[in-house]
Amino acid sequence: MRLRLWWTGLALTAVILLSSCGPESSAGSEQMSYKDVKSMVIDILGSQEAQEALDKASTEKYGTSSLHAQSLTPSDQEQIRTAVKDVLTSSNYSKVLREIMTDTKFAGEFAKAVSKDNKQIHKDLLKDPTYQQELVNVFKTGDMKTVLFETTKTAEYRKQMMSAVSEAIQNPVFKLELMKILQDVVKEELTPKPSQSKGESGGGGESGGQSGGDGGGDQQSGGGGQ
Structure with a gap:
């Protein structure tokens, strides 16, 4: 802004000097009015040559064009x-x-342009408990469930899932965790459950009692025959 005012003053000074240094024959003529001087200065500053000169001077002094370096006022x-x-x-x-x-x-x-700001906004929102609950509620809606279910049936989604699983299997840490899970499952299946053991032993007792009762009945039948 200061540079533009300086150039404006310089142009005004040049106009005044040019108007005052005319030939002697025009010495008695009427001097230029303020309106004429103002119009001339505006024409000079609005010319392509003046704009290029202003831009060049600003670039040489500040390292950037004055047209791009101007800062906006609060207003x-x-x-x-x-x-x-x-x-x-x-x-x-x-x-x-x-x-x-x-x-x-x-x-x-x-x-x-807004990618960086959007990422930060999403990160901040994911930390907000209210937003988390709202997000959970959205995924619980019937429409969202339908969309997710339809998405899982697409070939592209399945391809991505298979690729992700393949990459995970190649990870040594994932392999170790998977082996631990499989070992726990096998161990749990091979270990007899307490409820099943009690049921089997109880069933054996009932069978023995029933056999004994049947034997006693046979003996009574034999005694009656005698």
């Missing part, structure tokens, strides 16, 4: 925020926004 920032909010919340622009967001090139650039 400008507030106006931009208000304008963006009005556009996003207005129903008149909803169709335009949908068309913009569905544009492949714009969507890709926009995703890259």
Whole structure:
């Protein structure tokens, strides 16, 4: 901004000098009015040559173009925020926004620009107990269950799952954990359960008692015959 004011003052000085250094024949003529001087300065600053000179001078002094180095004032920032909010919340622009967001090139650039912020937002949300509960509730809904179930039946999903399982099996740590689980399962199956042992012994006692009772009955039948 200071550089632009300096150039404006320089252009104004040049105009005044040029207007005051005319030939003697025009000495008696009427001097240029303020309006004429202002119009001339605006024309000079608006010319392509002046813009290039300003940009070149700014680049040489600050290392960047003045057109890109200008910082927004708080008032400008507030106006931009208000304008963006009005556009996003207005129903008149909803169709335009949908068309913009569905544009492949714009969507890709926009995703890259907000990717880092979105990742951090998701990380923070996953730590929030309320968000976690809401996420669980979403997955419990019938529509979500249907979507997940249909997804598991697709060939691409199964291919990804098989690839993930194959990679996991090749992992030594996973192999060790899997072997421990298999050993525990085999050991549990081979160990007789207490309920089954009691049932078998109880069944044997009932069989012995029934046999003894049958033998006693036979003896009584023999005594009666005598």
